[in-house]
Amino acid sequence: MTAWALIALGAALSVGLELLEALAIVLAVGVTRSWRDALLGALAAVVALAVVAGVVGPVLLASLPLDLLRVVVGVALLLFGLEWLRKGVLRLAGRRAPSNSLREYLEEREAMEALPPPEPGRADWPARVVAFKGVLLEGLEVVLIVAALSGGSQGAAPAILGAGVAVAAVIGIGAVVHRPLARLPESHLKYAVGVMLSSFGVFFLAEGLGVHWPGGDAGLLYVAVALVAVSQAQIARVAAT
Amino acid sequence: MSALRKLVLGETWALPLGVGLVLALGLVLDAAFGDDRWWHDAGGFVLLAGVLVALSVSLPRRGSRDRT
Numbered sequence: 001m002t003a004w005a006l007i008a009l010g011a012a013l014s015v016g017l018e019l020l021e022a023l024a025i026v027l028a029v030g031v032t033r034s035w036r037d038a039l040l041g042a043l044a045a046v047v048a049l050a051v052v053a054g055v056v057g058p059v060l061l062a063s064l065p066l067d068l069l070r071v072v073v074g075v076a077l078l079l080f081g082l083e084w085l086r087k088g089v090l091r092l093a094g095r096r097a098p099s100n101s102l103r104e105y106l107e108e109r110e111a112m113e114a115l116p117p118p119e120p121g122r123a124d125w126p127a128r129v130v131a132f133k134g135v136l137l138e139g140l141e142v143v144l145i146v147a148a149l150s151g152g153s154q155g156a157a158p159a160i161l162g163a164g165v166a167v168a169a170v171i172g173i174g175a176v177v178h179r180p181l182a183r184l185p186e187s188h189l190k191y192a193v194g195v196m197l198s199s200f201g202v203f204f205l206a207e208g209l210g211v212h213w214p215g216g217d218a219g220l221l222y223v224a225v226a227l228v229a230v231s232q233a234q235i236a237r238v239a240a241t
Numbered sequence: 242m243s244a245l246r247k248l249v250l251g252e253t254w255a256l257p258l259g260v261g262l263v264l265a266l267g268l269v270l271d272a273a274f275g276d277d278r279w280w281h282d283a284g285g286f287v288l289l290a291g292v293l294v295a296l297s298v299s300l301p302r303r304g305s306r307d308r309t
Contacts, residue, residue: 071264078260078292083251086299095301198296202289205264209271211284223289230293234300241301 003203003217004158007149010196011162012169014084014145017099017190018138019170024101025134027174028108033117033127041131049139056147057156067208073151074205080145081197088191089231093238099186108134145197152204195231199224259295266291 022042030038064072090096108130118124146163150156202223206213213219251257267288274280 075260075264078263079251079257082256082260082292082296082299085296086251086253086256089296089300198292202285202292205267206285206288209267209284209288210275210281211288212281213285214282219285223285226289226293227296230296234297238300 003152003220004154006196006220007152007154007200008158008162008165010193010200011146011149011159012166013162013189014080014193014197015142015163016166016169017186017193018142018145019166020101020173020186021104022135022138023170023174024105025108025138026131028105028112029127029131029134032109032112033115033124037124037127038131041128042135044128045132045135045139048136049143052140053143053147056143057150067210069151070153070204070208072208073148074201074203074208076144076148076201077197077204078201080141080148081194081199081201083194084190085194085198085227085231088187088194089234089238091187092191093235095238099190101186149200152200153207191231195224195227198227253299255299256295259291259298263288263291263295 026038026042029041087096087099091098112127112130115126118127142163146159149159149162152159199220203213203220213223215222267284270280270284270287274284
């Protein structure tokens with residue numbers, strides 16, 4: 001039950017934060033250029049992502065032996081999780097700008113406003129390409145993280161449930177924009193996601209190599225505690241240098 | 242391609258290299274001590290220690306002026 005809840009929470013937070021960044025780009029394109037072209041670009045990216053998910057999911061889940069699957073999943077989660085955690089340490093130590101989707105939205109808006117407008121009646125290809133690329137790159141990370149979390153010992157249900165909750169929440173935020181984006185403590189949330197994904201990564205990698213964690217699923221908790229302790233010490237060290 | 246590389250491997254080579262070394266260490270220890278009780282009971286802590294070292298090494302060291 002511990003692992004199930006943590007996987008759902010980890011999926012919800014990581015998917016939500018990635019989708020917020022995609023939302024910031026689509027909103028910026030829609031507001032400055034045209035909603036039609038922004039949504040067309042985003043829709044094309046969603047179709048491409050559905051194709052990737054249709055390939056990655058079944059390949060990961062159905063064609064690998066269980067132990068090898070756990071090793072692959074563990075390594076994938078470690079690659080994503082440790083990168084989120086490294087950036088989180090740098091942000092919380094003041095060595096990197098805080099994560100802020102509202103700021104990204106404003107910067108993207110400024111960049112789009114600098115582009116020449118399309119001729120009347122012609123498709124706005126720069127707007128479509130920016131929306132497509134933004135949604136595709138953020139969405140690709142979502143697909144890979146959800147596929148990796150689905151390959152763990154708890155199956156796909158908690159990861160898909162968490163991702164579904166995140167999608168609903170981000171669509172809700174998109175409907176009212178601005179203020180919720182400004183209020184979210186994104187740097188802290190991304191640091192927490194880094195800890196969670198890295199914990200799952202170590203946990204699944206060890207299980208795939210035939211290792212037993214004392215306490216079973218509770219192992220996730222003390223792995224997370226160790227990651228928090230070391231990363232907090234690193235935040236203090238990096239901030240002091 | 243650079244965006245895709247950054248997406249999968251991140252901004253620094255230290256982390257993917259570190260994860261690769263932890264994986265290699267785990268595979269070697271599993272091949273050598275797969276039937277031993279210590280690996281079964283404590284192998285996870287060895288891998289966790291490797292991951293913590295990889296994270297620490299990927300961060301700027303004292304005197305570094307890298308402000309990513």
